[in-house]
Amino acid sequence: MAVLTASKTSPETAALVADALIRADAEGIASHGVSRLPIYADQAKAGKVDGFAIPELTETGTAALRVDAKCGFAYPAIAAGLDRARGMVADAGIVGVAIGNSSHAGVLGHPVEDLAGDGLAAMAFVNTPAAISPWGGNRPLYGTNPIAFACPRKNQSPLVIDLSLSKVARGKIKLAADHGEPIPDDWATDQDGTPTTDAAAAMQGGSLLPMGGTKGAALALMVEIMSATMTGSHYGFEASSFFDADGGPSRTGQFFFIFDPVALGGDAVLDRFEVLMTAITDQPDVRLPGKRRLENRIKAEADGVDIPDALLQDLSKRATNS
């Protein structure tokens, strides 16, 4: 937290950011964990992210909420939007929250999981800087564009689905390139848009391929529309990188559908949900989505979280020096 506040971020926002990053590490998602903190701090210092931004909320309908993140961190904008939506959903039954002019949203499963903890179901869409080309194309337009979904359960942790629409994360391709190893032919294209097994070629101006081929590309387009068009945000191909302090605000977007399962599915909805959950877990060798994250979280609560030494030293230096 001190790392961020020393780098020009309000204490309230720094606390939200710190919580999000530590929660990701606790679930074994190091790519969205404390490893992001040095970049976040650099971005706040450079003004690429405004650490003091106060999100601006506008209700444009009884069930429609627009949030202008004002080029601040995504976490306070999401928190403010979902807090207001929680209040609106009692009368509306369902609320749409469009968050624009935002930035890296971290683990999208977290905010929907929190809503499900309050008895609400939610579906969310996020765009990121360009990674995936339209099907058959050679210029990345869409981000990796995660979809997240959560639904409350009776006497159990909520079901959480959280997946990006690229076949694999770019990090896996970079790792193969670093080791001079080939990649499967459905992971990425070269810069001409041709699927490639050459990891180095994929890293040099190539695109990530979507999961599910042409259907996955269509879903990536849908998510781009929901999270950018419908939030007044930058498209993936207009957005600056999440990984450096250059190029001005990313201005990406996040979209949430939030709804009361009882208002739509009726009083028996949670009992009926358990019928489906049981039909899944009764099958041998089948796991519910999100199970590993939950297990990691329980382990982290007992054992703590490992942060690489170099990262810890970097953070300590930043916290004292700035």
Next chain:
Amino acid sequence: MAVLTASKTSPETAALVADALIRADAEGIASHGVSRLPIYADQAKAGKVDGFAIPELTETGTAALRVDAKCGFAYPAIAAGLDRARGMVADAGIVGVAIGNSSHAGVLGHPVEDLAGDGLAAMAFVNTPAAISPWGGNRPLYGTNPIAFACPRKNQSPLVIDLSLSKVARGKIKLAADHGEPIPDDWATDQDGTPTTDAAAAMQGGSLLPMGGTKGAALALMVEIMSATMTGSHYGFEASSFFDADGGPSRTGQFFFIFDPVALGGDAVLDRFEVLMTAITDQPDVRLPGKRRLENRIKAEADGVDIPDALLQDLSKRATNS
């Protein structure tokens, strides 16, 4: 139409069904076209589908609408729900419509396209009788579970995305089995849940594989929750077949999110949408989703639609004999 009314369906419903089937044929989607009419007529005659059902609408929130299709055809339930939702969305900005106790919904792209024709964006989810197993499982629980999305465009036909979450339709596997040909190993499993290249084994108690592997299976689960749990409907593994007149009503469900793009994305939303559309179509060899359907429709308007002779004879006989 006479085929249906002779088989116990109200003229109003028969007209809606006929429109939907002909529209599918005009777009080249014969699997959801007039080829369904003999089955529909048998189902109405047997009472598996109630051709006289009057959908019951309940507003459970200012933005939440429940529709009980009363085990009738899906088309009048969808029409009634979306008509009411059109009226609600002006104040709400966004509306959720949960349609339960329904049946085969036809081409899901059609109702969302119609909404987009009225300046509204929409996302829809539907479940079908079980076809896809949970990832790693050996018992199909989820349907092929289409997702459809439409967004209005400036001076253009709406963008329509409409895709099922199975890698391929079962019809393609049946065709391979009929010809004794192998199938790719990511199309289906055998009855033990093991991916197979043996089309005949896939047809004997196997599952369709989802597009996108484990991520696609998670999306199929999400669609099952939206369209069955959230509508009080049967799960895929509880639903009777869409292809015969046996086993009582299917009681599957449909779910729609309907929203005003301007309420969420602001006044510039349609201009901004064109920026994305142009970035896609500017790339060589790239087509927007739904382009082929539009082209087929234009061709059908000029040339009419081909119906196989045997089907026509069957329909003529039914219309005069019943």
